[in-house]
Amino acid sequence: MPGNVTRASAVLLALGALAYTAWVLEAVLRTGLDPVRTYVSELAASDQPFGTFFRATDLVSGTLVLAGAVLGWAGTWRAGTRGAGRADAGPPDGGRARRVREPWAVLGWGALALFGAATVADSRLPLSCAATADPACAARETAGLVPATHTAHAVSSGLAMTGALVAVVALTVAARRYGRRPPLARTGPVVVALELAATVWTLAAVAAFEAGKGSWALGAGQRLQVLLVAVWLAVLAYSLATSRPTPEEER
Numbered sequence: 001m002p003g004n005v006t007r008a009s010a011v012l013l014a015l016g017a018l019a020y021t022a023w024v025l026e027a028v029l030r031t032g033l034d035p036v037r038t039y040v041s042e043l044a045a046s047d048q049p050f051g052t053f054f055r056a057t058d059l060v061s062g063t064l065v066l067a068g069a070v071l072g073w074a075g076t077w078r079a080g081t082r083g084a085g086r087a088d089a090g091p092p093d094g095g096r097a098r099r100v101r102e103p104w105a106v107l108g109w110g111a112l113a114l115f116g117a118a119t120v121a122d123s124r125l126p127l128s129c130a131a132t133a134d135p136a137c138a139a140r141e142t143a144g145l146v147p148a149t150h151t152a153h154a155v156s157s158g159l160a161m162t163g164a165l166v167a168v169v170a171l172t173v174a175a176r177r178y179g180r181r182p183p184l185a186r187t188g189p190v191v192v193a194l195e196l197a198a199t200v201w202t203l204a205a206v207a208a209f210e211a212g213k214g215s216w217a218l219g220a221g222q223r224l225q226v227l228l229v230a231v232w233l234a235v236l237a238y239s240l241a242t243s244r245p246t247p248e249e250e251r
Contacts, residue, residue, distance in 0.1 A: 005071050005074060005075070006071075006075065006240050006241075007240075007241060008068075008071055009068045009069075009071035009072045009075075009237075009240055010068075010237045010238070010240035010241035011068075011237070011241075012064045012065070012067050012068030012071065013064070013065060013068035013069075013072075013233050013234075013236055013237040013240070014233075014234060014237035014238075014241075015064050016060075016061050016062075016063075016064035016065035016068060016116070016233060017061075017065075017230045017231075017233035017234045017237065018230075019057050019058075019060045019061035019064060020057075020061040020065075020119075020226065020229065020230045020233065021226075021227065021230045022053075022054060022057035022058075022061070023040050023043055023054065023057075023223070023226070026043060029050055030049070031043055031048065031049065031050060032048075032049070032133070033048070033130060033133050033219075034133065034219065035219050035220070035223060036215075036217050036219050036220045037132055037133070037215045037217070037218060037219045038130060038132045038133050038218070038219045039130075039132060039218070039219065039222060040219070040222055040223055040226055041122065041126075041127060041153065041157060042127060042130035042131075042132060042133065044058060044122075044123070044126050044127070045126055045127040045128060045129055045130050046126050046127065046128050046129070047128060047129050047130070048130065051126065055123045055124075055126055056123070058119055058120075058122055058123035059120055059123035059124070061116075061119055062115075062116045062117065062118070062119030062120035062121075062122070062123060062160075063116070063120055064116070065112065065115060065116035065119065065233065066113055066116030066117050066120065067116075068112075068116075068237075069109050069110075069112035069113035069115075069116055069167075070109075070113060072109045072112070072240070073106070073109035073110065073113065075105075076101050076102045076105040076106045076109060102174060102178055104170050104171070104173045104174035104177055104178070105170075105171065105174040105178070107166065107170040108166070108167050108169075108170030108171030108172075108173075108174055109167070109171070111162075111163045111164075111165075111166035111167040111170060112163065112164075112167035112171070113163075114159060114160075114162075114163030114166075115160050115161075115163030115164045115167055115229075116163075118156045118157070118159040118160035118163060119156075119160050121152075121156040121159075121160075122153060122156045122157055122160060125149045125152045125153045125156055126149060126153065127146075127149065127150055127153055128146055128147050128149065128150065129146070132209065132215065132218065132219070161199070161225070164229045165195065165196075165199065168188070168191065168192055168195055168229070168232050169192055171184065171188070171236065172184060172185070172188030172189060172191070172192055175188060175239065176188070176189075180243060181236075181239035181240070181243050182239070182243060183235055183238055183239040183242065183243075184235055184236055184239040187235050188232070188235065191228055191231060191232045191235065194224075194228055195225065195228045195229065195232070198221060198224040198225040198228055199225055201216075201217075201221035201224070201225075202218065202221040202222045202225050204216060204221075205217060205218035205221050205222075206218060
């Protein structure tokens, strides 16, 4: 990937990470929602006072990350032979060098693009109300009397987080396996561990809430989950901006 494309990807991802943390403004905005108990996406519900603002930041974040991921995918080529483990691995004796894809990087950038696209879809498929904060909304949701966007939003949100998790793991593995992006190679494993723990917490809390057994601090768990995704995006952007390009990337 040429240096200017690498830098462009880094800028897009950094801005996407910033937009993805817009929900922290609930600390100064009177949203009326309890951050410990409510879903982050309920800030963007159609009936919420700042719903338009949070839907717009989701749209911007998803678009920026999607664009950054597409540029990042362009840099998954390396010189070597298929099956070589590291970026600097050359062909066997008598072999001929060729450009091949880095499979972990391909998977990671593809998953990150899915995350960006699904986040854009999230912004266009808002909830109509906040079920964790409004018993009437929860009753309508249970009875199936809410708009179809509730189901569609659940699907797009699930795809977004699945894409984020796969990207976090795959691109961290790629950074370590191919000997590139040192900041991500060093920091990524810690973020991966914390992200997986936050995801388990969030899923357990969602199951408890849907079973009528309380919220288990669902909002706190999910906010930690999305915050860690933003932190990882920032580390990835920094890694792209500061890592020395390989000869293949300079061509």
